[in-house]
Amino acid sequence: MKTVNIVEKLSLFSEYWSPKIVGELNGQQVKLAKLKGEFVWHKHDHEDELFFVIKGKLQMFFRDRIEIIGENEFLIVPKGVEHKPVAEEEVQVMLFEPATTLNTGDKRNDLTKEILDKI
Template sequence: MTDNVINLAEKFSKFAEHWSPRVISEMNDYQFKVAKFQGEFVWHDHQETDEVFLVIHGSMGIEMRDRTVHLSEGEMFVVPKGTEHKPFAENECHVLLIEPRGVVNTGETGGELQADNDVWI
């Protein structure tokens, strides 16, 4: 943990990959991650934790089995633990994720979009 100010725009400029969260800070056992979304992700859930999506730039949606939530820049949504969901973004969207350390981006689903964990920028 450092006492340096974190500039989100600078962090987003350091990578281009979609669906590949990067850790930028920690608070207790929670990680703050930046990610770029474009296209569709996979259906998945997180049985042990809620997941926070805060849109920094652009817009995105989160499909759930019973509804779809649309988020614009500056909006936030908490997906409750155990809720199956599938994020998507028509155009590139920059997102801040807040979740406990060790959470796998695809949950138990796995697959080609599963990102390495604990990748810091």
Template sequence: MTDTVNLAEKLGTFSDHWSPRTVAQFNGHDVMVVKVQGEFVWHKHDETDDLFLVLKGLLEIQLRDRIVTLRPGEMFIVPRGVEHCPRALEETHLLLMEPTGTPNTGDAKTAAPRKLA
């Protein structure tokens, strides 16, 4: 990577929800932006933690025992193996980081394909 990455510009290049776009890579990890709205699916990642950083909007991460609410500038890490279901009542913009190739549903058969922004 030789230039800065403007996250707002990258988010402006697409409108679909729940379809992360890779904006950079480092140490075998993808740095992604995604627009979300509505409810995702209950899932877990057996091999990795799941990091969510809210850039704009409000995200609820439903866990089996509680709901974590994130506002802009707030971050939460779901530990590996913990079932969770992200939900956004309004369009919300997120930054995600995870090992390259990690399926967003925890299962390669149901995961959204990776796209570049």
């Protein structure tokens, strides 16, 4: 057991849309990521995702609305729901999701990360 300093971990990388694993518990992974720009429309057929915004403002597009997630707020995207994260400026997030979750869900493209770094 060791304390994890989120600010320190976020300082270890600069690339966007490339989650890093910072912890694991009960089949779930705790990930940190930096986001900027638009991601892809996708869904996760079998996994819910929790987006906790540490810094910045994240827009989560759904087919029928847009949810704004501010600092110290989180949003849970239920499995099977199509969504697209958008960050006009850099956003730092913590993600909680099953270890089997692929970042691009049901889509595979140049943003897909099959293997995530542990930091």
